[in-house]
Amino acid sequence: MTAQQGGDLSVEVKELRGRPGTLETLTRTVPMPAEFSTVLIGLPAGEDLELDLRLESVHEGVLVTGTASARAQGQCGRCLDELAYPLTVDVMQLFTYPERAETDSEDEEERLVTDGLTVELEPVLRDLMVSALPFRPVCREDCPGLCSQCGFRMEDDPDHAHEQIDPRWAALAGLAEDLEGSEDEDGRRG
Ligand SMILES: [Zn+2]
Ligand SMILES: [Zn+2]
Structure with a gap:
């Protein structure tokens, strides 16, 4: 499979169209897109984003399963020390063909559509990976943090x-x- 103009996370799936049961694997390391982050921690743009995915043709569309991994970097919410650790999220996302999506209007917002040519993984991965980042990251569970009065470590x-x-x-x-x-x-x- 090759990357499209839409970016490294725009994945060609036209070989899967109309062939339920067909499976393709996508094992690839791509540069992390921008804005995969929260205030204190994030997945720096341009760093490695490792994809280990299966793309399966089903009647409704394309089912994407597997994992995405990257290195989270940020600051401890208590002592403000730098911290970094590997993050892996499980991916399971159905991309529906437009004609299938129209026949079932329920939870339309939840539904991701593929035109049958490509699937756009970036918004899916952003949701999964950003929500897997801790709201208040700590360098270790018992980090004593800073003095509330003078900021001493x-x-x-x-x-x-x-x-x-x-x-x-x-x-x-x-x-x-x-x-x-x-x-x-x-x-x-x-
Ligand atoms: Zn700390
Ligand atoms: Zn103090």
Whole structure:
């Protein structure tokens, strides 16, 4: 199978049309498209995206099954350290021929259509892979993160702590900080 003008994830399937039971395999490494990411973690564009897929001709269209793998890279949501790990998702997607899709109007949005010439894997893989990324990635489950008061890396000294200020004095302390802050600003001038 060859890549079409639509990109590396636009896969030719015309050999499968009208031949239910016919199977083709797609084992290929392609460059990761852009925008496979969330805020803290993603699958960098241009890196390897490994496809290990079966494309099967069925009466309704083309059934795509298999796996897609890439390397997730991002930041720990607690300590902001760089992190990276391999991500593999299972793929199972039916691409329906348009004439089949029209006869059954239910869950139309869920349905992906193929013109019988190509299937567009990019939106399918984006949905699967981006939703498999953690919302708050961590470098390890027990990452102690950063001090909430000063941003110190807690891992470097687990005993790191700040003196607790009596809440009655907190307002005054805040006022003092404000004064210091404004002095600093003056001092920095010039
Ligand atoms: Zn961490
Ligand atoms: Zn601190």
